[in-house]
Amino acid sequence: MKVTVRLFATLKDLLPKDRKKVLVELAEGSTVNDVAEHFKIPQEETLIIKVNGxxxxKSTVLKDGDRVGIFPPVGGG
Amino acid sequence: MKIYRVNMTEGEVTTEDVKDAYAALGGRGLTSQIVADEVSPTCNPIGPKNKLVIAPGLLSGTMAPSSGRLSVGAKSPLTGTIKESNAGGTAAQKLAKLGIKAIIIEGKPADDKLYTMTVNKDGIQLEDVSDDLIGKGNYEVMEKIQAELGEKVCVMSIGQAGEYRLESASIAVSDPEGRPTRHCGRGGTGAVMGAKGVKAIVIDDSDAPGVPIVDQDRFKEASRALAKSLLDHPVCGEGLPEYGTAILINILNESGGLPTENFKTGRFEGADEISGETIADVISDRGGQKTHSCHPGCVMRCSQIYNDKDGEYLTGGFEYETVWGFGANTKVDDIDAIAMMDRICDDVGIDTIEMGVAVGVAMDAGVIEFGDAEGAIDLLEQVGEGTPLGRIIGSGAGFTAKAFGLDRVPVVKNQGIPAYDPRAVKGVGVTYATSTMGADHTAGYAVTSNILSIGGEVDPLSKEGQVELSQGLQIATAAVDSTGLCIFAAFAILDDENALPAVIDMLNAQYGLELEADDVTALGKSIIKTEREFNIEAGFTKADDRLPDFFVDEECPPHNVKFDITDEELDGLYNF
Known part of the structure; x- marks a missing residue:
C-alpha cells in the first residue's frame, strides 16, 4: 500500500531536498511507527501525528491512500 | 504606585492613590474593573463618556520572563462589549517602572485638535501636535517622536484609522527597535484613543524608580523557575523561537481547520507557500531576524523581522493570524504581498485579524476576486486614505458584510472570527461564541488540547468536553492576562506542574501576598463575571453567545463537520 507523508518544522529536513511530501510504499498493516522509522526520526522525539487530518x-495502523503528517511540538496563536 | 487620570475635556491631569480594591489587580483584571466601575455600559464608545484605561500587568517591569504585556480597556466601538486588548512592546515595562498602576483617559476635547501625552518621572504633559502629526501613519509618528526625544522612549500611537475613529482601529506599541509592530489590535481601542484626541502616548522611563519587590531573593528564585519551565518546554523554548507563530499554518491545514476562502473549507492548497517554515527560510535568505523579542526579557522571542526582496526592512511581528487572514482566508499565496499587508495595517493602525476577515468578506461579496493580492493591498491603503470604500473595510468584517449584502459573516458580537475554523476546532468555537470579548481565540485557546497536544487531548471534531475545556481556559486566561505574562507562557503552565507555582511565588514575593492556586482561579472567575455583568447591562443576552448560522448549517471540508454544540450547552459555560 502507499501513503502520502508530510514532515514539518525541524523534521522537514528528513524529506528529500525540495520535496514537500513523499509517497511511501509500506506493507499491509504498517503503522505510523513504520513511517517514522522509514524517515529515521529518532525514537525519543516527541511527535504530533495527524492521519487524514x-x-x-505511532501505533495507528495505516491503510492505502492515507495522508500522514508528522510534526515536532509546535504552537503559537 | 499611582493612577493618572487625564481629562481631555479640560486638558487636566490628576494623580490618585491606588484604591485597596485595585491593589491586587493589574493588566486585564484592572482595566476591566475600572471600565466596569466608571464607564456607563450604554454609552457611545467614541463619545465623551467612554474611557480608555491603560495598565501594565502585575509582574511587568520586573525580571519575570516574558512579562511585558500591556492591557488597554474600554467599551469597544466594534463589539459594544467591554474590551481588553493586550500587546507586547516596551510600554508595560516602562509604565510599571515609573510606578504607574494605570492611566485613565476620559472626556473629549471640544476642538478637533490632536495631542501627545508625555509620561515620565515628573508626571504627564499634554502637547498640541495637530500641525505635526495629523494624518500621519504610525511609522512616521514613531520616527518623528524618537528623532526628537531619543530612541529609548516608547511610543503608543494611532494611525489614520484611529483618527477616523474606525471600528477596527488599533493602538500601536513600539517594539525594542522603536517600530510600530506591536498592537492592541482587537476591538477598535484605537478609535477610542482617537476620539479622546490623543495621537500618541510617549513613555520615557529615564530615572524611573523601578518596581518595588518585597522579597527579592524569593522573587529571583521563582523567576528563574518560570524561565526554566519556559525554556524547557518544546514549544516555548524551541518551536516559537525557531519558526515564530506562523508555524501553525501547516498543522491547522493538516488538521482541516485552516479557514480558507472566507471559511468555506479547512484546507488551503497554497498553505506551504505561506507557512512558518517558508517564512523562516525567506527571512534567513534576506538577512532578517527569525528570532526577535517583542519586549526585553522575553525568553520565547517568537517575533521576527521580515525584509523585502532587496534585503530592506519591510515588517515585523508577522504573526500566524495575520498570515492566515491575508493568506488562506483570501486565497493569497504570495508571502511578500501578505507581509506588505501586515506593514500597511501596522502603519494605518488597524487590526490585522479584523482586516483579514473583512477583506475575505469583501472578496466573497465580489468587491474583488479571491486571490487578488494587489486588490487586497489597495483596499487596505484605502483605509488609510479614508475613501468611502476604505472606511467600510476599516469598520470591520460585520460592517463590510452589511454594506455589500453578504450573509456569510464570520463574526461573533461583530468581531471577526480568527484563524481556526470553529467547526473543525470546536473548543475554540465555544470560546468564540461565549467570550466576553466577542470572537477572540486568545480568550480561551482550546487549540492547545484540540490540535497541539498541549494540556492533554480533546478531539477537535467531537463536541465532547469542549465547553469544559473552553471554560477552564477562559478562567485561567483572564488571570494570566492580569499578570502581564504573555499568553504563550500558558503552554508551559498547562504542561509543567512547576510553572504555575512559580508564577504565584513571584506574585507573593513581589507584593508580600500569600496567594494559592485557588486564588488564581477565583481571580479569573471574578474578572469574567465583572466583564459579563457589564455586557448584560450594555444589552447583551445569551442570544449573542452564538456562532453565525452558516457554521451550524454548512459543512466544512475536508472533515465535513458542522458546529453542533447546542445553545443550551454553550450557555453552560457560565455555570461557575
Whole structure:
C-alpha cells in the first residue's frame, strides 16, 4: 500500500531536498511507527501525528491512500 | 504606585492613590474593573463618556520572563462589549517602572485638535501636535517622536484609522527597535484613543524608580523557575523561537481547520507557500531576524523581522493570524504581498485579524476576486486614505458584510472570527461564541488540547468536553492576562506542574501576598463575571453567545463537520 507523508518544522529536513511530501510504499498493516522509522526520526522525539487530518499516534495502523503528517511540538496563536 | 487620570475635556491631569480594591489587580483584571466601575455600559464608545484605561500587568517591569504585556480597556466601538486588548512592546515595562498602576483617559476635547501625552518621572504633559502629526501613519509618528526625544522612549500611537475613529482601529506599541509592530489590535481601542484626541502616548522611563519587590531573593528564585519551565518546554523554548507563530499554518491545514476562502473549507492548497517554515527560510535568505523579542526579557522571542526582496526592512511581528487572514482566508499565496499587508495595517493602525476577515468578506461579496493580492493591498491603503470604500473595510468584517449584502459573516458580537475554523476546532468555537470579548481565540485557546497536544487531548471534531475545556481556559486566561505574562507562557503552565507555582511565588514575593492556586482561579472567575455583568447591562443576552448560522448549517471540508454544540450547552459555560 502507499501513503502520502508530510514532515514539518525541524523534521522537514528528513524529506528529500525540495520535496514537500513523499509517497511511501509500506506493507499491509504498517503503522505510523513504520513511517517514522522509514524517515529515521529518532525514537525519543516527541511527535504530533495527524492521519487524514485526525489526531493519531505511532501505533495507528495505516491503510492505502492515507495522508500522514508528522510534526515536532509546535504552537503559537 | 499611582493612577493618572487625564481629562481631555479640560486638558487636566490628576494623580490618585491606588484604591485597596485595585491593589491586587493589574493588566486585564484592572482595566476591566475600572471600565466596569466608571464607564456607563450604554454609552457611545467614541463619545465623551467612554474611557480608555491603560495598565501594565502585575509582574511587568520586573525580571519575570516574558512579562511585558500591556492591557488597554474600554467599551469597544466594534463589539459594544467591554474590551481588553493586550500587546507586547516596551510600554508595560516602562509604565510599571515609573510606578504607574494605570492611566485613565476620559472626556473629549471640544476642538478637533490632536495631542501627545508625555509620561515620565515628573508626571504627564499634554502637547498640541495637530500641525505635526495629523494624518500621519504610525511609522512616521514613531520616527518623528524618537528623532526628537531619543530612541529609548516608547511610543503608543494611532494611525489614520484611529483618527477616523474606525471600528477596527488599533493602538500601536513600539517594539525594542522603536517600530510600530506591536498592537492592541482587537476591538477598535484605537478609535477610542482617537476620539479622546490623543495621537500618541510617549513613555520615557529615564530615572524611573523601578518596581518595588518585597522579597527579592524569593522573587529571583521563582523567576528563574518560570524561565526554566519556559525554556524547557518544546514549544516555548524551541518551536516559537525557531519558526515564530506562523508555524501553525501547516498543522491547522493538516488538521482541516485552516479557514480558507472566507471559511468555506479547512484546507488551503497554497498553505506551504505561506507557512512558518517558508517564512523562516525567506527571512534567513534576506538577512532578517527569525528570532526577535517583542519586549526585553522575553525568553520565547517568537517575533521576527521580515525584509523585502532587496534585503530592506519591510515588517515585523508577522504573526500566524495575520498570515492566515491575508493568506488562506483570501486565497493569497504570495508571502511578500501578505507581509506588505501586515506593514500597511501596522502603519494605518488597524487590526490585522479584523482586516483579514473583512477583506475575505469583501472578496466573497465580489468587491474583488479571491486571490487578488494587489486588490487586497489597495483596499487596505484605502483605509488609510479614508475613501468611502476604505472606511467600510476599516469598520470591520460585520460592517463590510452589511454594506455589500453578504450573509456569510464570520463574526461573533461583530468581531471577526480568527484563524481556526470553529467547526473543525470546536473548543475554540465555544470560546468564540461565549467570550466576553466577542470572537477572540486568545480568550480561551482550546487549540492547545484540540490540535497541539498541549494540556492533554480533546478531539477537535467531537463536541465532547469542549465547553469544559473552553471554560477552564477562559478562567485561567483572564488571570494570566492580569499578570502581564504573555499568553504563550500558558503552554508551559498547562504542561509543567512547576510553572504555575512559580508564577504565584513571584506574585507573593513581589507584593508580600500569600496567594494559592485557588486564588488564581477565583481571580479569573471574578474578572469574567465583572466583564459579563457589564455586557448584560450594555444589552447583551445569551442570544449573542452564538456562532453565525452558516457554521451550524454548512459543512466544512475536508472533515465535513458542522458546529453542533447546542445553545443550551454553550450557555453552560457560565455555570461557575
Amino acid at each position: 485526525r489526531s493519531a499516534d
